[in-house]
Structure formats: C-alpha cells, structure tokens
Amino acid sequence: MKHVDTIIVGAGIVGLSLAYELASAGQKVRVLDRHQAGKGASSAAAGILPAVCRTGAEHDDFERLRTLSWKMYPEWIDRIRGDSSIDPEYQATGGLHIATSRGEMVSLKVAASQWQADGLDVQPIRSVDELATREPLLQSSFERGHIHGGYFLPDECLVRPPMLLRALLEANRKKGVAVEEGVEVQEWVRGVDDGGRIVSLRTSAGEFAADQFCIASGAWSSQLGQELGLRFEIEPWRGQMVLFKSQPGLIRSVINEGPNYLVPRVDGHVLAGSTVEEVGFDQSNTEAAIGQLIRFAESLIPELNQSSVQKTWAGLRPGSGDGVPLIGRTNAYGNLYISTGHFRSGVFLAPATATFLSQLMLGDSPELDLGMFDPNRN
Ligand SMILES: Cc1cc2nc3c(=O)[nH]c(=O)nc-3n(C[C@H](O)[C@H](O)[C@H](O)COP(=O)(O)OP(=O)(O)OC[C@H]3O[C@@H](n4cnc5c(N)ncnc54)[C@H](O)[C@@H]3O)c2cc1C
Known part of the structure; x- marks a missing residue:
C-alpha cells in the first residue's frame, strides 16, 4: 500500500x-x-x-x-x-459598483457607508466624466438614465x-x-x-x-x-455563468450591479455572472438564468450584442x-x-x-x- x-x-x-x-x-x-x-x-x-x-x-x-x-x-x-x-492572470483592475434603479442606488449607498466603516477604500463616482474615465463604454448607459450612480473600489482584483x-x-x-x-x-x-x-x-x-x-x-x-x-x-449553491468572446480592453474593471457582475479577461473574453440557487447537486444551465445574464450584460454594455456567447456553465459553491x-x-x-x-x-x-x-x-x-x-x- x-x-x-x-x-x-x-x-x-x-x-x-x-x-x-x-x-x-x-x-x-x-x-x-x-x-x-x-x-x-x-x-x-x-x-x-x-x-x-x-x-x-x-x-x-x-x-x-x-x-x-x-x-x-x-x-x-x-x-x-x-x-x-x-x-x-492576476489583475489589479479595481471594481465598479453601480446601480440601475433609484431603489438599487439607495441600497448601494448603504452598502458603501458600511464598506467605508469597515475600512475599505471607496471612491464615489460623481459625474459622467468620472465614470467614462474608468469605463468608457458605460457612458451611454449613464446618459440614457440606465445607470444612476456608483462607486469605485480600487482594491478589487481578479484572477x-x-x-x-x-x-x-x-x-x-x-x-x-x-x-x-x-x-x-x-x-x-x-x-x-x-x-x-x-x-x-x-x-x-x-x-x-x-x-x-x-x-x-x-x-x-x-x-x-x-x-x-x-x-x-455543507450545502451546494448553484451559480451559472456566460462567457462572451470579445476584443481585449472592451471593459477595464470588474463591473458589479447587485448580485451580477461583468469580468474582463486579458484576451478580451467577458464573463457575466451569476446566480445563487438552491437546487441540490444539479449542475445544469437553465434557459431562464442564461437569458437573464445575457440581458444584464447587454443592457450595460450594448457592444456585447456584437459578441458571440462562447460558453455557458454552472458550478456548485460549498456553503456552510x-x-x-x-x-x-x-x-x-x-x-x-x-x-x-x-x-x-x-x-x-x-x-x-x-x-x-x-x-x-x-x-x-x-x-x-x-x-x-x-x-x-x-
Ligand atoms: C459561478 C461561480 C462563481 C464564483 N465566483 C467566485 C469568485 O469570483 N471568487 C471566489 O473567491 N470564489 C468564487 N466562487 C466560489 C468558489 O468557486 C468556491 O468557493 C471554491 O471553488 C471551492 O473550492 P473547493 O476546492 O472547496 O471545491 P471544488 O472546486 O468543488 O473541489 C472539490 C473537489 O472534490 C472532488 N470530490 C468530491 N467528492 C469526492 C470524493 N468522494 N472523492 C474524491 N473527490 C471528490 C470534486 O470532484 C471536486 O473536484 C464561485 C463559484 C461559482 C460556482
């Protein structure tokens, strides 16, 4: 043995x-x-x-x-x-946290105060120019009223x-x-x-x-x-994902909105996630969740309309x-x-x-x- x-x-x-x-x-x-x-x-x-x-x-x-x-x-x-x-592919991209409704903005402000109280570096986005400097492709979403405001957390990183x-x-x-x-x-x-x-x-x-x-x-x-x-x-919590094939530099940082996020990869892929579902050990994708993630991604970055969905998947998070x-x-x-x-x-x-x-x-x-x-x- x-x-x-x-x-x-x-x-x-x-x-x-x-x-x-x-x-x-x-x-x-x-x-x-x-x-x-x-x-x-x-x-x-x-x-x-x-x-x-x-x-x-x-x-x-x-x-x-x-x-x-x-x-x-x-x-x-x-x-x-x-x-x-x-x-x-470790990247110190920073993370934008944005709100797409007035209600979400109220929740985000509460969250931002808590982050500040917890000692995080939190930078409010005060104008469309500030947002455009961080993430140029979000400018149109801001101008058509889809984005109500946000915060930038420079310490958010990626791998x-x-x-x-x-x-x-x-x-x-x-x-x-x-x-x-x-x-x-x-x-x-x-x-x-x-x-x-x-x-x-x-x-x-x-x-x-x-x-x-x-x-x-x-x-x-x-x-x-x-x-x-x-x-x-330990309970399984399913999370579903969508991967877009795009060009490098389309987005620069992690973009978070409520439970959803967009993540840039070095080679131009953009990842849209995710769900948190209690469905036992089922690791399949559902049409409803994938559709919702694609809509979320394209509503923030309309350019993703031109990108193909390369892959979808799901994984089970271990929750205590x-x-x-x-x-x-x-x-x-x-x-x-x-x-x-x-x-x-x-x-x-x-x-x-x-x-x-x-x-x-x-x-x-x-x-x-x-x-x-x-x-x-x-
Ligand atoms: C959609 C999604 C997005 C996520 N995003 C993030 C994120 O952005 N940042 C972050 O930090 N975390 C994230 N997580 C959470 C993170 O993925 C998990 O917390 C982490 O992967 C758990 O790692 P693990 O090694 O415990 O489990 P796993 O990676 O699941 O590994 C467990 C391994 O054990 C093996 N195994 C099980 N039973 C047996 C057995 N009887 N005999 C032999 N082998 C066995 C399995 O085959 C598996 O390979 C995300 C998760 C999901 C699903």
Missing part, C-alpha cells in the same frame, strides 16, 4: 493550495479526486478578489482571514507562476480560475505531489487499536495510506464525512450553515482535518486558508487563530 504524509480528498482550489503549502514544507502529499482536478466549483468561478479592510480594524478573525488572503495574493501568484511557468488551477496543478506536480484523478473514495479505514485515527482510504483505484487526511471536497464534503459519523453541514468556512481538525479523529464551506470566496481565500491550515497540520501554531472556523462547531 502506498503511504504518504498527507492525503487530501478533493483537487479543487482548496485541496490543491493546501497540497502546495504542505509539499513546499517538505511533506509527501497525495491528492485524490473522483473527477478531473480543478473541474468542480473552482474552475467555474469568476475569480473576483474583493476589496478588504486596509486599516487593521477587522471585526473578527473571518475579516482577518480575508485581509490576509488579499495581502498574500500577489506573492502567492508569483510563486505559483514561477513553479509552473503558467500565468494565472482567472481555470488558469490558476492549471498553474497550481503543474506547480504541485513539480513539487512531487501525486494528484490522482478519477479516483473515488469509497471507505475510510480506522485503526484497529485506535478508533480515533484514520489509517487509510479504500478507493476505486486501491487503498492509500497516510499519517493524516484532509477533506477538501467542496459541496460534497458532508457526504464524505457522514460515513465517519461527522455531522458538519453560518456562512463561515470550516477549517481545522476534527475532534473525533485526531489525524483528520476539514477545509471547506468557502461559498462565494474559495478562490479568494485559498492562499490564507492553505497557509494557516498547513501550519496546523505541520504541528505549528497557526499565525491566525482558527477557533472561529472550528469544523466541530455544528
């Missing part, structure tokens, strides 16, 4: 970024995924890295996790790019998730991590004398042993925990009961860890989650107290 230091179940952004930190610290790591690596929620994501508190006055450790992840991002991307020679996943996969392989695809975990094997430890996993490709294990299986994480009597709850991710060791099994429940922020929170969880798994004290993320709290 093949034995490694750590087995991670799930090769999404959460599992692969943990593997990368553990392998960088010298561990032998194996990552198992029943499908293709990175093809769960992670590649489906937009890759928005939201603005965070920059004044050091975070309310709690979840806020601190966000700020630390935001700060870690550029260096983390450099490391992955250096190890893989693949560019994950391209499918490229980040490819880069992370390659960087892991270069560090000797064994990423096994098409391998389904069927049974956990517990120690005979020590019921409080896991010794191996029986899978569709044989048995794999390790000193420690981590469930990083996204929306499917609770299913894996159930066999072990673990009761943590209280909105806070589960990151830490299980009480029931001394060598079993969980890292999941990142909901709409898994791509954003990956570097900080991996950094602090790897510290715990390596026997060190995490630099951020993980108490708030305790997976045993349900």
Whole structure:
C-alpha cells in the first residue's frame, strides 16, 4: 500500500493550495479526486478578489482571514507562476459598483457607508466624466438614465480560475505531489487499536495510506464525512455563468450591479455572472438564468450584442450553515482535518486558508487563530 504524509480528498482550489503549502514544507502529499482536478466549483468561478479592510480594524478573525488572503495574493501568484511557468492572470483592475434603479442606488449607498466603516477604500463616482474615465463604454448607459450612480473600489482584483488551477496543478506536480484523478473514495479505514485515527482510504483505484487526511471536497464534503459519523453541514449553491468572446480592453474593471457582475479577461473574453440557487447537486444551465445574464450584460454594455456567447456553465459553491468556512481538525479523529464551506470566496481565500491550515497540520501554531472556523462547531 502506498503511504504518504498527507492525503487530501478533493483537487479543487482548496485541496490543491493546501497540497502546495504542505509539499513546499517538505511533506509527501497525495491528492485524490473522483473527477478531473480543478473541474468542480473552482474552475467555474469568476475569480473576483474583493476589496478588504486596509486599516487593521477587522471585526473578527473571518475579516482577518480575508485581509490576509488579499495581502498574500500577489506573492502567492508569483510563486505559483514561477513553479509552473503558467500565468494565472492576476489583475489589479479595481471594481465598479453601480446601480440601475433609484431603489438599487439607495441600497448601494448603504452598502458603501458600511464598506467605508469597515475600512475599505471607496471612491464615489460623481459625474459622467468620472465614470467614462474608468469605463468608457458605460457612458451611454449613464446618459440614457440606465445607470444612476456608483462607486469605485480600487482594491478589487481578479484572477482567472481555470488558469490558476492549471498553474497550481503543474506547480504541485513539480513539487512531487501525486494528484490522482478519477479516483473515488469509497471507505475510510480506522485503526484497529485506535478508533480515533484514520489509517487509510479504500478507493476505486486501491487503498492509500497516510499519517493524516484532509477533506477538501467542496459541496460534497458532508457526504464524505457522514460515513465517519461527522455531522458538519455543507450545502451546494448553484451559480451559472456566460462567457462572451470579445476584443481585449472592451471593459477595464470588474463591473458589479447587485448580485451580477461583468469580468474582463486579458484576451478580451467577458464573463457575466451569476446566480445563487438552491437546487441540490444539479449542475445544469437553465434557459431562464442564461437569458437573464445575457440581458444584464447587454443592457450595460450594448457592444456585447456584437459578441458571440462562447460558453455557458454552472458550478456548485460549498456553503456552510453560518456562512463561515470550516477549517481545522476534527475532534473525533485526531489525524483528520476539514477545509471547506468557502461559498462565494474559495478562490479568494485559498492562499490564507492553505497557509494557516498547513501550519496546523505541520504541528505549528497557526499565525491566525482558527477557533472561529472550528469544523466541530455544528
Ligand atoms: C459561478 C461561480 C462563481 C464564483 N465566483 C467566485 C469568485 O469570483 N471568487 C471566489 O473567491 N470564489 C468564487 N466562487 C466560489 C468558489 O468557486 C468556491 O468557493 C471554491 O471553488 C471551492 O473550492 P473547493 O476546492 O472547496 O471545491 P471544488 O472546486 O468543488 O473541489 C472539490 C473537489 O472534490 C472532488 N470530490 C468530491 N467528492 C469526492 C470524493 N468522494 N472523492 C474524491 N473527490 C471528490 C470534486 O470532484 C471536486 O473536484 C464561485 C463559484 C461559482 C460556482
């Protein structure tokens, strides 16, 4: 039986970024995924890295996790790019937040006051010229009264998730991590004398042993925990997406309106997202949602009318009961860890989650107290 230091179940952004930190610290790591690596929620994501508190006055450790992840991002991307020679397309574009009705403008003003109180850099858009400087193609929408006003958040950044996943996969392989695809975990094997430890996993490709294990299986994480009597709850939340093929520079920043957004890619693609739907494990697209996203995109940027829809897809975000991710060791099994429940922020929170969880798994004290993320709290 093949034995490694750590087995991670799930090769999404959460599992692969943990593997990368553990392998960088010298561990032998194996990552198992029943499908293709990175093809769960992670590649489906937009890759928005939201603005965070920059004044050091975070309310709690979840806020601190966000700020630390935001700060870690550029260096983390450099490391992955250096190890893989693949560019994950990190861009400090900033994000525009606009309102297309008077009601939406009232809500946006309330949100902006809260962002300011939370220590975010928030710049009001005061005139059509200011808007046109930031995003020239929004000028016509503003002039015909479709846009009522907005704010610019310079700290909002972007990454391209499918490229980040490819880069992370390659960087892991270069560090000797064994990423096994098409391998389904069927049974956990517990120690005979020590019921409080896991010794191996029986899978569709044989048995794999390790000193420690981590469930990083996204929306499917609770299913894996159930066999072990673990009761943590993770629900799938479907998000649908539309990708337009356009020319580079059509839009410059992330454009957010209510729950929807437009995201520019370096090569000119524009992504329109997204929905948040409670439909179980159904990952299909619906005509209604795709139609709504296309209308949203074309109402803001009429030029997208000339662009073809290249692709649509859906992914399942892993949501925890209280909105806070589960990151830490299980009480029931001394060598079993969980890292999941990142909901709409898994791509954003990956570097900080991996950094602090790897510290715990390596026997060190995490630099951020993980108490708030305790997976045993349900
Ligand atoms: C439409 C959409 C837009 C999003 N936009 C953003 C964004 O802009 N910014 C952001 O930060 N986040 C965003 N997210 C959220 C982000 O994608 C998720 O939080 C993140 O991808 C979760 O990563 P994960 O590794 O936990 O899960 P996943 O990527 O789903 O990976 C879990 C893996 O576990 C595997 N697995 C499951 N069960 C088993 C098993 N029994 N055996 C073996 N393998 C198993 C799966 O095959 C899968 O590959 C978005 C999500 C969606 C759907």
